[in-house]
Amino acid sequence: MNKKSYIGLIVVVVVFSLIFIPRIFERLNKDKVVTNIRTVNLSEKPLSYIEINKQKRKVPEFIFLNQDSLYVSNIDFIGKVFLVEFFFTKCPTICPIMNNNLKYLNDYFSNEDDFKIVSITVDPQNDTPHVLKKYSENFVENSNKWNFLTGEQHKIYNLANNGFNLLAQVNPNFAGGFEHQGYFALIDKKGYIRSRDDKFGNPIIYYSGVNNINAPIQGTDMLQEDIKLLLKEN
Template sequence: MFKNKSYIGISFIILIFGIYAVPKIIERLQSGHVIKGNRLDNVNSGSNTGDKLVEIGSAPKFELVNQNNVKISDKNYLGKVYVLEFFFTTCPSICPKMNQSMLILQDKFFGNPNFGIASITIDPVHDTSEVLKSHAELLGVKSSNWHFLTGDKSLIMNLANKGFNLYAAENEKVAGGFEHSGLFALIDKKGNIRCRKDEFGNPILYYDGLEKTGVRDIQQDISILLAE
């Protein structure tokens, strides 16, 4: 008899809870609020594509000559979002992959006048405007905003190492005689270097031009900057 009363009491409590709670749950489901608890919000708070990209500082100024023997400076890129790399045409290692990654970016944003690419050679003695023009044609470059740039060797090395902090050096012991970073710099319409944050909330500074994830990330962030 006592057990039966206990069961009746428990059933009554469950009934009262259901009358109170079920309408609340239904209301939250209909409004979409059920998925907006604090813990779920915190899981998504580190999303790179949803966060404002970090501003690293102004990109260094430069004036070089492109594949058409035309002077091109940083001012030509003002008002455009652009990606910058250091490479050389006879590179037997990472440069072909970097160029292929740039082709992906070209094709992704082709036809957008507010997007550009700067590919600066670190071997200007060999990579004249004529050589760079042939290289661009070989790659299948079709964007008028993709400039292959050459100029004074010491100026370019200084631009790479001190201006952008993207390593480049002459080294007779390595294949091709030069070594350099495989990273891409992303510059916004105002001439500022921009980047996303890593999973720990730290600026990544530059994007890996050799990895699919790096190319994917920079595509996403170019789109963000183009929309600003």
């Protein structure tokens, strides 16, 4: 190879380096997946109301005992933003995931006096206030912030199935002997059930309490954003 050929080859390499290598790095950075980081892109779009027959749906009335053997009702949460879930302490499947996600939200909003959590057992025969007290210590120190509730089974099931339209029932074919759905209900300061819309413009109604590796954003991450929106409302 003569001297001119070497010079030509060097010129080609330099031009390629200057033009194409930066583009390759740009593409790699663009496609990079960042894991184990909770990101929040707060949307200012107001959350939707859940409506039935053109009537805004409020949280159903309830009154149950908490882990401190104190009566707690829906009236106690007027002026507060709160979450409602159904669970049971012996649940070996989704409940630990749900309550760890609630613990994350409880810790995140630990300085927000207007944010609360309500966990209602679907196994009240076993989950007495004493049992709930011991169980709650795995997740929270202050019962004023997070109430674990128990009561008469038929009232709890009526609240879940008819009040929230969330399935809760005895089912020996399910692990632990009970079947319930792994969703969180988000309630605003005036007692209305609220949610963000899906990509088609319809309310999602409830938020997933379990982690889905295929979901573009987890239910708890959506809640982190949407709780902030409701806390800003009067």
